[in-house]
Amino acid sequence: MIGILVQGASWLSLGIGAAFILIGALGIIRLPDFWSRIHAAGIIDTAGVGFITLGLMLQAGFTLITLKLLLIAVFIFITGPTATHAIANAAFAARLRPFALAGDESGTFDSGKKKS
């Protein structure tokens, strides 16, 4: 009984993860500019990785494999946002600006720059 439950949870988790990854990839193709695509990549890095590794962990049970999967997940959860921040910061320093900022934000953007 427990076995079936764990299998079901694992399959559900893998399915949700795969769905999030497909949506994120679709967003990377579909969204209009770099600054919005970053958020689509963020979905892959967090929800996609989290759910897929959770599903695999449920399959593996309490073994060394689960520990390795946990290591991979923790590692990606630490480096993922760091890499995303590095890319965003590099683009920002290269004066790449979001298209269609809501309202009159261009002024805000530059005032933020001067303060630094």
Place this chain on the structure above:
Amino acid sequence: MHKAIALGAALFAFWLVLSGHYTPFLLAMGMFSVLLTLLIVQRMDAIAPEVTPSHLRPGLITYWCWLAVEIIKSSAAVARVILSPRPAIAQKIIFVPTSQTSDMGRVIFANSITLTPGTVTVETQDGYFTVHALNEAAADLAALAAMDKRVSAVEARR
């Protein structure tokens, strides 16, 4: 010195997890590689003060659980934006004030902001972060302030 020992213990635990074979010869090889790594790190003078996260509070676990729920919620929100026939994107740049005192706390807060889909930390300055948000719902200053308070509670006071 105790930092080097802690680093060595962490490295050896990592080696044990990755190895999976526990014969005396392989354990000796693991010990040898850990010592070699310690020697190189010592030579590089790169033993960081944050090498052991022992100065963080145990509340970190509950913070991670809270963060996981937040990530799932905002992932669903961003997924809805991507899947809608005409994506409702209203990009904003917001400035988020920070109240952390240690570098570690600031790193945790900045990474948490980036981990939550819909917001990305673009630049870190003294006392505030420049954050890019996908739309109006993601650029919720009150929610970010709540996260800031939680991170400050987790971070250890020196």
Place this chain on the structure above:
Amino acid sequence: MNMFAAACAALFVAMLLILIRSFMGPTLYDRVLAVNAFGTLTVLLIGTMGFLTGRPDFLDIALLYALINFIGTIAALKFFRYRSLGKAAPKGAARQEDA
């Protein structure tokens, strides 16, 4: 239907889409972002493949790939920002670049 095969198929499709973006990407940063996401998906693909073929030892390779992917992204960004990999970044170089 094997769930691992389905997950692998989804990962393949997603990687194909991301590869298209990395070829199309109008700016350099689009490409770096796409390659970084591609690497993350490769890690997941290697892990899932290991389970599909019943050889979870593949996870070691996945972990190694995760490490290389992060270093590679940072190295590419550093090179395009400072045009050098060896030298340490001068203090406030980004600021001077802007001015």
